Amino acid sequence: MIPWVHLDTGAIPGESVPLRLMRRGDEYSIVVGTIELMNNRLRGSEEALATIACERLRDRPRAKILIGGLGMGFTLRAALKALGPEARVVVAELVPAVTSWARGPLAHLFEGSLDDPRVELVEADVNRLIQSGPGQYDAILLDVDNGPEGMVRQENDRLYDSWGLKRAHYALRPGGLLGVWSGGPARHFKSRLQRSGFAVDELRVRANGGTSGRRHVLWIAERMEAGAGPAPRRTGR
Secondary structure, three states: OOOOEEEEEEOOOOOOOOEEEEEEOOEEEEEEOOEEEEEOOOOHHHHHHHHHHHHOOOOOOOOEEEEEOOOOOHHHHHHHHHOOOOOEEEEEOOOHHHHHHHHOOOHHHHOOHHHOOOEEEEOOOHHHHHOOOOOOEEEEEEOOOOOOOOOOOHHHHHHOOHHHHHHHHHHEEEEEEEEEEEOOOOOOHHHHHHHOOEEEEEEEEEOOOOOOOOEEEEEEEEEOOOOOOOOOOOOOO
16 A cells, blocks of 8 residues: 655644644645644535525626635635636635645645636635625635534634624625535534535535535524524435
8 A cells, every 4th residue: 555645734823733734645634733624535515505696696606716725736626617717706714825835735736726817815814704795795605623512723613603603694795695614413513504504515525526425514594684594404314
């Protein structure tokens, strides 16, 4: 078997354990400690997060999307494919090394998406951009840490608690979408979204985009107007 090769290390602001970029043949992995956060062979759920959300915005030709977490670029590429030429995509990435890898050893995975004129890459905590003002975005897509039950950075929990969801609701335009990726189920998160003013679809999507293998969880939550009760939503499987 081909051994893993350690390509680079990137510090996570405020954390003692860094990210490591690993390679085995044409397989790439980003890990923290002993935990794999992402792998280029398991891209299906990240692509689905953007595709499902952005296809619902087809009637908004000037849609503005905020993506939290650059990763290996799969969410970004899928968003660009689904959006029109007048859309704008802002990507917030906290770890400078991840941005460097996107321009370096992982550039072939991005396929030039960072040079798309619709894209703005910001090295910042996505939480700061969410709090930049009301009604800023048509969609916010969060692929941060491991989802609502994170493992990397305790401060990421602020995105998924009740206050964080209310801030996201405030940052979205009417009918805007909050999409959340998770490596696994998160108890009570759907009800937390509903209490925060969202109508929610909870979906389970194959990690590899196929018909077998591990499933990840997506929440696609639509911002409801004040006083409107959430519409019944079907839970996907």
